[in-house]
Amino acid sequence: MSYNKPYLENYPDENGFFGKFGGSYVPPNIQEQMDIISREYQRIKNDPEYLETLDKIRNEYQGRPTPISHAKRLSDYLGGAQIYLKREDLNHMGAHKLNHCLAEALIAKQLGKKKIICETGAGQHGVGLATAAAFFGLDCDVYMGEIDMIKEAPNVSRMRILGAQVIPASHGLKSLKEAVDDAFTAYVSTADETMYCIGSVVGPHPFPAMVRDMQSVVGKEAKEQFASRPETGDLPDHVVACCGGGSNAAGIFSAFIDDESVKLYAVEPCGTGESTIGKHAASISYGSEGIMHGFNSIMLKDENNEPAPVHSIASGLDYPSVGPEHAFWSSIGRTEKSAGATDNEAVEAFFMLSKLEGIIPALESSHAIAYAIKLARTLPKDQTILVNLSGRGDKDLDYVIEKYPEMVDKKFV
Numbered sequence: 001m002s003y004n005k006p007y008l009e010n011y012p013d014e015n016g017f018f019g020k021f022g023g024s025y026v027p028p029n030i031q032e033q034m035d036i037i038s039r040e041y042q043r044i045k046n047d048p049e050y051l052e053t054l055d056k057i058r059n060e061y062q063g064r065p066t067p068i069s070h071a072k073r074l075s076d077y078l079g080g081a082q083i084y085l086k087r088e089d090l091n092h093m094g095a096h097k098l099n100h101c102l103a104e105a106l107i108a109k110q111l112g113k114k115k116i117i118c119e120t121g122a123g124q125h126g127v128g129l130a131t132a133a134a135f136f137g138l139d140c141d142v143y144m145g146e147i148d149m150i151k152e153a154p155n156v157s158r159m160r161i162l163g164a165q166v167i168p169a170s171h172g173l174k175s176l177k178e179a180v181d182d183a184f185t186a187y188v189s190t191a192d193e194t195m196y197c198i199g200s201v202v203g204p205h206p207f208p209a210m211v212r213d214m215q216s217v218v219g220k221e222a223k224e225q226f227a228s229r230p231e232t233g234d235l236p237d238h239v240v241a242c243c244g245g246g247s248n249a250a251g252i253f254s255a256f257i258d259d260e261s262v263k264l265y266a267v268e269p270c271g272t273g274e275s276t277i278g279k280h281a282a283s284i285s286y287g288s289e290g291i292m293h294g295f296n297s298i299m300l301k302d303e304n305n306e307p308a309p310v311h312s313i314a315s316g317l318d319y320p321s322v323g324p325e326h327a328f329w330s331s332i333g334r335t336e337k338s339a340g341a342t343d344n345e346a347v348e349a350f351f352m353l354s355k356l357e358g359i360i361p362a363l364e365s366s367h368a369i370a371y372a373i374k375l376a377r378t379l380p381k382d383q384t385i386l387v388n389l390s391g392r393g394d395k396d397l398d399y400v401i402e403k404y405p406e407m408v409d410k411k412f413v
Contacts (some may be wrong), residue, residue, distance in 0.1 A: 005172070006258055007258050008254065008257070011209075011325070011328070012205065012208070012325075013208050015205065016038075016204070016205020016206060016208070016209065016322070017324075018137075018324050018325045018327070018328035019328045019331060019332070020289075020296070020328075021289075021295075021296055021297050021298075021324035021327040021328045022208055022295055022296060022324035022325070022328075023204070023205060023295060023296050023324075024204035024205040024292045024294060024295070024365050025204065025291050025292070025294050025295065025296065026204050026384040027188070029188070029191065030120075030187070030188060030191060030204075030294075031204075032191075033191045033196075034204050034205065034206065034232075035241075036111070037107070037111075037195070037206060037210075037232065038205065038206040038331045040107060040110065040111055040209050041206055043057075043214060044107065044110065050106070050110075053073070053106065054102065054106060057102055057106075057135075058102070058217070059390075061092065061102075061135065062091060062092045062098055062099075062102065063090065063091055063092050064091070064217065064221070065212065065221045065225070066086065066087045066088055066090045066091060066221065067087050067225070067387070068084050068085065068086055068087065068222060068225045068226060069084065069085045069087055069092065069357075069359075070082065070083075070084055070085075070229075070355070071083040071084065071085055071356075071359075072225065072355050072359055073356045074352065074353060074356045074357055074373075075376065077144060077352075077356055077379075078317065078373060078376045078377050078413060079377070080376040080377045080378065080379045080380065081238070081375065081376040081379035081381065081382060081383035081384060081385050082232075082376075082381065082382075082383070082384050082385070083238070083372050083376055083380075083385045083387060084226065084232070084236065084384060084386045084387070085359070085386075085387050085389040086218060086221075086222045086225075086238055086252060086386060086387065086388045086389060087220060087389055088248065088388060088389055088391060089130060089359070089361065089362070089365070089389050089391055089392035090100065090388050090392075091126075091327070092130050092131070092298065093127050093128060093158075094124070094127075094362075094391055094392040094394060094395075095124040095127075095128065095214065095250045095390060095392070096218060096247065096251065096388070096390045097124045097125045097127070097129075097199065097391075098128040098131060098132070098143050099127035099134075099198065099214055099215050099217055099218065099251065100128075100197075100199075100210075100211045100214035100247065101125065101128035101129045101132040102128075102131075102132045102135070103214040104116070104129075104132070104195070104197040104210075104349060105129070105133060105135070105136050105138060105197065105211045106136065106212075107195070108136075108138060108195035108197070109136050109138065109319075111195060113138070113193060114138065114139060114193045114194070115138060115139040115140065115141065115190070115192060115193060115194045115195075116129060116132070116133055116138050116139070116140050116194070116195050116196075116197050117141045117142075117143075117144045117183055117186060117187055117190070117194050117195070117196050117197065118140075118141075118142055118143070118155075118183060118196065118197045118198070118199055118201060118368075119142075119144070119176065119179040119180040119182075119183040119198075119199060120142055120143070120144050120148075120155075120176075120179065120245060121144075121145070121148055121157065121175070121176035121179070121199075121244070121315040121316040121317070121318055121319065122148065122152055122314065122315040122316030122362065122363070122364060122391075122395065123144065123148065123154075123155025123156060123158075123315070123395060124155065124165070124316060124362070124391055124395070125150040125199030125200075125316075126144060126155065126159045126164065127141035127155050127158050127159055127162070128198075128413075129142065129164070129197055129199075130158070130159045130162035130163065130164035131162055133163065133164060133200075134162050134163050135365070139165075139396065140162075140163065140164040140165070141164065141165050141167060141183075141186065142159055142164050142165070142166050142167065143165070143167050143168075143169055143179040143180075143182045143183040143186070143211065143303045144156070144163070144166055144168060144169065144179050145168070145169045145173070145174045145175040145176060145178050145179050145315075146168045146169060146170050146174040147173070147174045147175055147315075148174075148175060148176065148179070148315040148318075149166070149168055149285040150181045151315055151399050152315055152395050152396075152399075154261055154336040154394060155395045155400075159241055164411030167182070167186075167278045169181070169182045169237035173309055173310075175310075175315070175318050176244075176315065176316075176318045177307060177310075177319060177320060181293075183196065184196070184293065184294075194242065198211060199245070199247070200244065200245025200246060200247040200248075200319075200323060201215075201246050201247050201250045201323035201324075201325055201326070202245040202293060202295060202297075202319075202321065202322075202323050203243060203293055203294050203295055203313075204294035204295055204325075205295070208295065208323050208324050209325075210327055211247050211250070211253065212247075212250040212254055212323075212325060213254075214251075215247050215248065215251025215252075215254075216251055216254040216255065217251070218252045218388060219251055219253065219255025219256065220252045220253040220255050221388070222252055222255065222386060223235075223255040223256065226386060232384055232405065233384070234317055235256070235259055235261060235262050236256075236384045236385065236386035237261070237262065237263065237320060237379075237383045237384050237385070238262070238263045238264075238265065238375060238379075238383070238384070238385045238386070239252060239253065239256055239262055239264050239265070239385075239386045239387075239388075240264070240265045240339075240368050240369050240371055240372045240374075240375070240385060240386070240388070240391060240404070241253070241265070241266065241267065241283075241387070241388040241390065242266075242267045242269075242314075242317060242364050242365060242366075242367040242368040242388075243266035243267055243268055243317075243326060244269065244281065244312075244314070244316055244317035244318070244319045244323065244324050244364070245319055245321075245322065246266060246322055246323040246325070246326045247323075248312060248388050248390035249266045249267075249326065249373045249388065250323060250325055250326065251388070252386075253329070253335070254389040255267075255333065257329075257367075260306075263336055264329070264334060264335045265323075265335065265336050265339040265371060265375070265397075266284065266326055266329070266330070266335045267282075267339045267340060267341055267367050267368050267370075267371040268281070268284055268285055268339065268341075268367075269281045269282060269312035269313075269314060269317040269318070269339040269340070269341070269367055270282050270285075270340040270341060270342045270343075270344065270345075270371070271310075271312050271313070271342060271343055272311070272343065273281060273342040273344075276309065277300065277302060277308045277309065278308065278309040278311055279311055279315055280310065280311060280312070281300070281310035281311060281318055281319060281320065282300075282313045282340055282374075283297075283298050283299055283300050283319075283320060283321050283322040284298055284322055284326065284327065284330050285298045285338060285340060287299050287301070287321070287322070288301060289306075289321075289327075290305070290321075291319050292320070293321070295324055296310075296324065297321050297322055297323065297324040298322055298327040298330075299320050299321040299322075299327075300320040300321070301320075302370075307320040307321070308320050312343065313343040313346060313347065314346065314362070314363040314364040314366070314367060315363075316362070316363075316364040317364055325345045334387050339371055340367075340371070341366075341367040341368075341370035341371050342370075345367075345370040345373075345374075346363055346366040346367045346369075346370050347363075347366070347400065347404050347407060348370065348407070349361070349366045349367075349369040349370035349373055350363060350366040350369075350393065350396070350400060351404075351407045351408075351410060351412075352369075352373065352412050353366070353369050354368075355395075355410075355411070355412050356412055357399070359389070359392075360392060360393040360394070360397070361389055361391070361392065361393050362390065362391035362392055362393045362395065362396060363393065363396045363400070364390060364391060365387075365388075365389050366393075367390050368388060368389070368390070368411065369387060372385050
């Protein structure tokens with residue numbers, strides 16, 4: 001590899017860059033707030049009292065550590081590599097998002113903020129932040145695309161029950177990008193008393209590194225748990241995670257980034273399977289360098305060099321860019337090229353895991369399962385694949401049953 005110290009000691013640099021990706025491209029008044037958040041995070045991230053408080057919350061309230069499960073029936077059905085699942089679906093509220101939501105809300109509390117604000121796609125980040133707000137006694141505004149509010153209605157209900165105000169983004173494609181636009185606009189006028197809690201490893205510095213660090217608990221647990229299994233050996237051969245913005249993938253990859261024998265796959269949403277603009281959200285595969293939402297990364301662009309319309313069946317992956325660290329990892333060859341899954345592959349994986357393992361995955365996580373299925377079939381039985389199962393699929397049930405009724409009674413034997 002091209003760095004001379006352990007990876008996490010090298011990246012990002014003091015200005016928030018991973019190579020040429022990252023940084024902070026925001027108006028001066030917002031930069032002042034970013035600097036405050038950055039200083040506070042640098043101050044407390046290794047503070048024993050902060051870490052002890054966070055560990056206690058994660059253990060007693062969140063339900064960590066989450067286990068690793070051997071998907072034996074799925075592996076036997078495929079006849080290839082053995083698939084293991086890091087069970088982030090077993091977190092309180094059903095997804096990995098609570099890992100950084102609780103940590104961000106704790107920082108907001110220490111900064112004396114009265115409200116936390118965020119965007120959400122599939123709703124899991126919104127649910128996570130609403131949960132954290134209720135836990136810490138903070139107000140919470142969640143911006144969500146109108147289309148996603150319809151697709152993910154159960155999560156909208158959960159956010160409201162938890163006390164959050166859910167504000168629809170009703171312009172443009174009415175999806176995740178528009179929710180981010182609206183949340184940033186609202187934040188500009190309320191920054192003194194509000195903290196923006198970004199839902200992935202995107203946005204201006206310090207958020208990409210901050211969210212990665214907060215999600216690194218997934219990788220740390222998984223690495224220790226995998227090594228403790230007598231049948232697996234010390235390290236998995238392959239680690240697979242879905243990647244929209246990339247928070248769950250960054251969290252699990254961070255523990256294995258210095259282990260060159262472990263191949264890492266950031267599975268992109270390939271939508272319909274076409275490369276045409278508007279038919280997918282595969283930023284790494286089809287994007288080019290550009291600045292969006294305050295950071296420099298790889299993004300999908302239209303004919304006017306603006307963020308392109310995107311599509312994925314998974315609302316949480318429906319974003320025209322990717323975290324700058326993922327762009328960097330891809331540029332140096334640390335993550336494998338062309339890892340992706342289509343809508344139809346994700347839906348088949350959704351039902352296959354449900355029927356063979358009794359685990360209903362989120363549509364986002366189903367992309368990772370779908371790629372692991374394809375990968376396992378090409379590998380011998382003594383190879384191992386560790387998949388970050390980032391969330392459960394309660395939120396997707398009505399949508400999937402309505403759109404794919406033919407899959408409900410399909411058998412996998």
